[in-house]
Amino acid sequence: MTTHKPVKKAVFPVAGLGTRFLPATKAIPKEMLAVVDRPLIQYAVDEAREAGIEQMIFVTGRGKTAIVEHFDIAFELEATMSARGKGMEAIDCARATPGDVITVRQQVPLGLGHAIWCARAVVGDEPFAIFLPDELMVAHRGGTGCMKQMIEAYDQLGGNLISVLEVPREDVSSYGVIAPGRQISEALTEVTGLVEKPLASKAPSNKIISGRYILQPEVMRVLEDQEKGAGGEIQLTDAMARMIGSQPFHAATFAGRRFDCGSKLGFVEATLALALERADMGAEVRAMAERLLAQAG
DSSP states (O other): OOOSOOOOEEEEEOOOOOGGGTTTTTTSOGGGOEETTEEHHHHHHHHHHHTTOOEEEEEEOTTOHHHHHHTSOOHHHHHHHHHTTOOOHHHHTTOOOTTSEEEEEOOSOOOHHHHHHTTHHHHTTSOEEEEOTTEEEEEOTTOOOHHHHHHHHHHHHOSEEEEEEEOOGGGGGGSEEEEEEEEOSSSEEEEEEEEESOOGGGOSOSEEEEEEEEEOTHHHHHHHTOOOOGGGSOOHHHHHHHHBTTBOEEEEEOSEEEEETTSHHHHHHHHHHHHHTOTTTHHHHHHHHHHHHHHHO
16 A cells, blocks of 8 residues: 555646747647647646546646636537537536636746746645646557556655656757666666756767656755756756655656657647547548548659
């Protein structure tokens, strides 16, 4: 029986401007861009709910009210659909009960570490999860989501956990990279160090942090006086690196797929991949893709 405090809160840093998707994100938050028919933030919240997370903490900025409204009750829409006898499943999954969603503001864009620190009052003295919605983590068919897999590992190990995946070494300079230690199991590795955006020649491994974390509340106190790092921003990776040695740190390799929806190419890939797997449209999408490829060739 575990003695670790359960993880019931999750922080979603969603204050970014989404400049890589302009002009689409001029008036719409990038987290509200839809992969097929569901916005990115919905995928992340669904993953959190599957893992038993009860409270969603959105760290927002100016122009991000649509994210909160997405999880609010849409009375006119729901009443109209109900009167017309239309199914409510698509709306029900995007509804939150009072208290489930809390927002805090990141007034100045000082980096991911600063965004997480902005949620300190709501997190309090409890372990918490972090979801970067740009990273769309998709379980294998019949499998469990990334955070649920991490919660299962956390129940076993406690401490701090980060999700990782392997990339070609020449790509590591765009990510946070772990220095691996003892191999706990096929999917779990001890973390002995963390480096943010290292040169490929100096990277301690090719295992990159992939947008899901379970951290102890002490990280907030480390972030309190964290100096700016790579890119002139307060980096969460730097704060976590300072905690290694004083608390257990492990990396969990996700048994599933990851799509980088912070890039246009990754977003298109995710849309195509998920559409192909849909029972209601997969065959038609495949035929359409084959027709377009034939025309392009």
